[in-house]
Amino acid sequence: MSLLNNLISKASQLSIFDKQPTEKRLSKDELxxxxxxxxxxxxxxxxxxxxxxIENSFNKNLPEAPLESNLSQLRFLSGKVYLSEHFLIFRDTYDRQSGCLKLHLSMVKQLKRLPSRNYLFLLSILTYNDLRITIQFVGIRSHCEQFSYNLKTCLTKNLKTTPELVPxxxxxxxxxxxxxxxxxxxxxxxxxxxGLGxxxxxxxxxxxxxxxIKTKAWWNYLKRNGRNLCINFDKSFLRLINVGLPNRLRGEIWELSCGSIYDRYMNSHEYTDLLAKNQGKSSIAIDEIEKDLYRSLPEYNAYQNPEGINRLRRVLTAYSWKNPEIGYCQAMNIVVAAMLIYMSEDQAYWCLDKLCGQIIPGYYSKTMYGVLLDQKVFExxxxxxLPMMHQHFNKHDIQLSIVSLPWFMSLFLNTMxxxxxxxxxxxxxxxxxxxLLQVALAVVKINGEKLLECEDDGECIAVFKDFFHSLDDHIPDIHYKNKTRFQELLVVAFREFSHISDETFVQYRTKNRNEVISGIESYLKKAQLRKLPKTPNLKEEHLSNVYDRYVSVLNNNYVEVGSDSSVMNFKxxxxxxxxxxxxxxxxxxENIAQQKSFLIKLFKNWRSDxxxxxxxxxxxxxMNKLMEHDLMTSISNFFEIYDVNGTGKVDRDGILQISEDLIFLTTPWRDGYLFDEITNKAIESKxxxxxxxxxxFGDSSDEISIPSEMNFDKEKWVxxxxxxxxxxxxxxxxxxxxxxLPEEENVDLIELDGNEGSEKKSVIANPALNPSAPVYLNLPTFRMVVLADETSELFFTRTFKHSIHLDQKVEKGSTNVRDLFNNILADGRRVAVEVRRRMNSDHTSRSSEKSQGSNTGAYNEDDDDFTANDNNEDNDYLLNNAEANVLNDSIPVEKGDKAFLQHIDHQIDSTKEEEKVIDF
Structure with a gap:
């Protein structure tokens, strides 16, 4: 049985329609x-x-509450009733598509429990819009009692919203x-x-x-089934929607259908408060809004008039302040302009919020990922x-998404x-x-014959344009008299493509999501990198890795890349x-305070004013500054971090801070986690x-045998x-x-009077040595101090730069050979060069050879020859085998010391004899 369960579990995980692990799954409440x-x-x-x-209680012939004898005359619907903090919702079991009652609890005027001798548990609800709802619970009585108690509790909590109901x-x-x-x-x-209409x-x-006629039909429906905050949706509601809405009711039915009416009721003052709070302020979104105001439905007279323009401006501006992550996106002006014809400003504002946040999320955003995803679903x-159409489009490389994108963005307002x-x-x-998908598919199918004759995008656009301009034309039909092309479009869209359900839509979205997001990320990455200033010290792959890490950090903090707030804070x-x-x-x-101290300086130095x-x-x-190749410029960049005022001076406290930060920055090399080039060359020389x-001592082979592994005396090298x-x-x-340098000028640095106490006086007279005298370092002096030490010069030349890994993804947390001893014996070829140099210099005298190996060589960045200090035989940094076969017999590595076992990455090429054979 357990095997079967495992197979079922694995099969469910492999479903192609399952959401990706990184995608947030919606909770039951969100669904x-x-x-x-x-x-x-x-x-x-x-x-x-x-x-x-459900009954209309406005009928005076009805009693105040249904009697038990009249229950049999009521038409009961079987289903399930849900209670939330502000809503009571009933869903019909047998008609899930249209059978639904939505009641905002603030609409409840009266709640009664009805007596019953048949052990039934009944509740009667009377609403402000004259509906009487009778609920007959089915189930365990204790559960029914609990539901009734929860309903009473929620009604009590909703009393505070009652004063806002009538207005x-x-x-x-x-x-x-x-x-x-x-x-x-x-x-x-x-x-x-x-609205403006x-x-x-x-x-x-x-x-x-x-x-x-449409207004009268809706009047009949609303008085029977309720309206606005308490309404019963049935098949008649769908039919009335399909035949078209009357002008005066269209705005209200739109907000009722999408649910924005509830948000508007619960936040009745938000729109006016936003406008008042942000009056006179400016933003990038407002600048973009001003550019598009006069391009919003130019065929409608209201948008050639200040009244219409001002309404549109206020709604778009208010939403840009409510949702600064989106701000404003192209095509929003067209949709809002259409809504304002039938809606007030407050209604349009909340309807736009519902569109962008819940109905079509991602359509109006900086990346437009929602509409791009639906384009993939459409294709x-x-x-x-329509496989024949798909094959034709592929054959002639016709990009259907280029044609259909404006349909989805403007909800067909710019095309029909x-x-x-x-x-x-x-x-x-x-x-x-x-x-939108059903209508778009219907448009393609109806124009199928003409589209099969098209061979490029332009011809397809012309076909669609002619079709949308001919929607008024009548077409012959044996079933319908005076049938228009638009009526044909509706029939094809919602009858022939009715199989496209919400579940199918979600499945196709899930299937194409990764491809779309990947394409958007790639496009954004290229666009962002193209905007960057020149960084000569960074390769393209370095910039790519910097961008990936930057995006990863922002995503982990839920910041949208490219938005106005996509900047890094210090954390x-x-x-x-x-x-x-x-x-x-x-x-x-242990050293988190030192890390934070230096990062704060770096953060402030990189940040724009x-x-x-x-x-x-x-x-x-x-990062381009940190990766600077020129030594003098590298030192200058480091100096700027501490020259916070830009005066070209670092005072006493700054000098002390530089020394503390140098201790911190050199920790990986000081503790032996990393070996620098001097140590590496010393090891190679050994x-x-x-x-x-x-x-x-006996090996006369012409081939130089480089060991594949070596054991190190960790403590000596470190x-x-x-x-x-x-x-x-x-x-x-x-x-x-x-x-x-002292801050005061013309001060004698040293007094040589020969008197007792002259040394003490000299120290006092020298401002650099006197703690109370202010001194500073300028850039030339700082360079001189750095270049006076060989290790310091190397640190600013290459060591510090090599500690920054822009060419690979660095995984922290493991302490293996690659992490601790990066670049140790990284190149066997350099060892062979060192062997050839030694043997060619003097192969006849072992003593002179030893002398040569014991001299301390001066480091030169252009010279690969460096010999380590080896004054006696005991100071041997390689562990010797008792049998003197140190190169071919590896000594076992103790547990915990495997980090000191280094493999040679680049073995000598066996085909290049001139690089590995020494000619005696």
Whole structure:
């Protein structure tokens, strides 16, 4: 049985439609909010199986509450009722597509428990919009009691929103419509404010659009099934949506369908407060908005008038302040302009928020990943449902996404006549983005014959353009009289492509997500790198790795790359440097204060004056300074870190800070975690010496045998290098104060009067040696101090630069050979060169050879010859085998010391005899 369970588990993990492990899975509560289009953040308090009946309580013939004898006359629907903090939702079991009641708890006017002699548990709810809802619970009685108690508790918590209810209902045209026709207890005399259509007329001919008939049909539906914050959705609601909405009700039905009406009710003052709070402020988003205002639906008169332009400006500006990560994106102006024709500013603001945050997330963002993902889904559906068209497009390299991208971005508002685009939006707000896919597929199918004759993108665009301009044309049909092309489009879209469900849509999105995100990341990376200033010390692969690390840090802190806030704070910068350089390890708590101190200086030095953090440009320029090849420039860059005021001087405290930071920066070499070039060359020289000795004691082979592995006396090599780096910091401090310049001019440095106490007086007279006298280092003096020490010069020439790993991903945490002794014996060829030099110099005298090996060589960056100091036989940095076969017989490495076993990466090429054979 366990084997079967394991197989089922593995099979489920291999499903191609499963989400990626890195993708956040939606919780049950988030899925609940998305399914019923309610406010995000709602959590399910309780749920129970139940039967539900709905009546219009405004009918005076009905009693105040249903009697037990009348229960049999009610039409009960079987389903499940859900309770959240602010909503009571019922879903029909047999009609999940349309059978749904959504009730905001603030609409509950009365709650009663009905008596019953049949052991039934019944509740009666009376709402402000004249609905009487009877709930008959099905299940264990204790659960029913608990649900009733939870409902009472949630109603109590919602009492605080009740004062806002009536003013909110007065902003809705549905309440005015029913009140005017005597179908509501509310008394509303004046109609609520609406969209620009009330001033500049609504698009289309109201007579041809049958606006009056549609309004009457909706009046009948709303008085029976409720409205706005409490409404029952059934099949009639879908049919009324499909035939088109009346002008005055369209805005309210849009916000009701998408759920933004609930956000507007719960945050009734947010829109006006945002405008008042940010009045007079400027931003990049506002500048972009101003550029596009007069390009928003230019065919509609309102947007050639200050009234329409000002409304559009206010809505877009308010949303840019609400969501600065998005700010403003192209095509938002077109969608908002369309909504403002039928909606007030407040309604349009919350509808836009719902669109960008929940219905089509990613459509209006800097990367537009949402719309690009749906383009891939569209192409995949064309391949599956219209294979002949897909093959034709591939044959002629026609990019369908280039043609269809504006359809999705503008919700067809820029391609169809407005009266037809609004019909698509009616269905879109109810069914979501799958509507756009169904319509787009229908457009391709209807124009299939003409598209098969097209051989490039331009011809395809012309075909689609002619089709959208001919939607008014009538076509012959035996079933429908006066059928138009637009009606044909609706039939094909929502009948022939009705199999494209929400589940199918999600599956295709999941399947194509990785490819789209990868393409976006690649494009963003190229675009960002192209904007960077010249960095001659960094290769392309270095910049690529810097970008990848930069993006990784931002992503881990939930910052969108390319957004206005995509800058690194100090904490992010520390994570960026951790693992990139050998002298930063945030896991080591011992020297965390020293690490933080130096990183703060580096952070401030790289940061621009106008920025609060580090941008990608700051990081690239800063890393370019650290990787400087020129020695003098490298020293100057290091000096600038401590010259915080830009005066060209570093005072006494700065000198002391430099010495402390040098101690910290040289820790990897001082503690023996890394070997520098001097130590490496000394080791190579010692190996070469052993090879020469072996050859003189019996090995007459012409081939130089380089050992594949060696054992090191760790303590001796580390001790010598540690002493050099300790001397580096002490010598620096001594020479810095010795050559430091006094702040005062014309001061005698040393008094030579020969009197007793003259030494003490000389020290006092020398400002550099007097702790109370201010001194400083300038750049020339700093360079002189650095170049006075061999190890210090090497540190600024190559050692420090080699501790920065821009060419590879550095993984911290493991202490193996590569981490601790990088570059030890990295090149066997250099050892062979050293052997040849030694043997060619004097192969007849062993003593002179030893003398040559014991001299301390001077380091030269252009010279590969360096011999280590070896004054006696006991100071041997290689462990000798008792049988003197040190080169071929490796001594076993003790546990814990395997880090000192170094493999030679580059063996001598056996085909190049001139590089490995010595001619005697």
């Amino acid at each position: 609940f909010c998305n399914e019923y289009h309610i406010s995000q953040g709602e959590t399910i308090v309780d749920e129970c199986a139940a039967e539900l009946a 909110f209902l007065e902003t809705l045209y549905s309440e005015f419509l029913l009140s005017k026709n005597g179908s509501s207890r509310m008394d509303i005399v004046t109609p609520p404010p609406g 009330l001033i500049f007329k609504f698009p289309g001919d109201p007579v041809k659009l049958q606006n009056r 995949s559906l064309v391949e599956k449902t 006549p407005l009266i037809y685009a609004f019909r698509i939006m009616d269905i879109f707000f109810l069914n979501g983005p799958k509507t 992010m910068f520390a994570k960026f440097m951790d693992g990139l350089v050998d002298w930063i390890n945030l896991e080591e708590k 106008e920025e609060t953090g580090l941008t990608l440009e700051n990081i690239a320029v800063g 190996i070469a010496e052993k090879i020469v000795e072996k050859r003189k 001790h010598e290098q540690s002493q050099r780096y300790l001397s580096l910091t002490s010598n620096f401090l001594h020479r810095a104060f010795e050559y430091a």
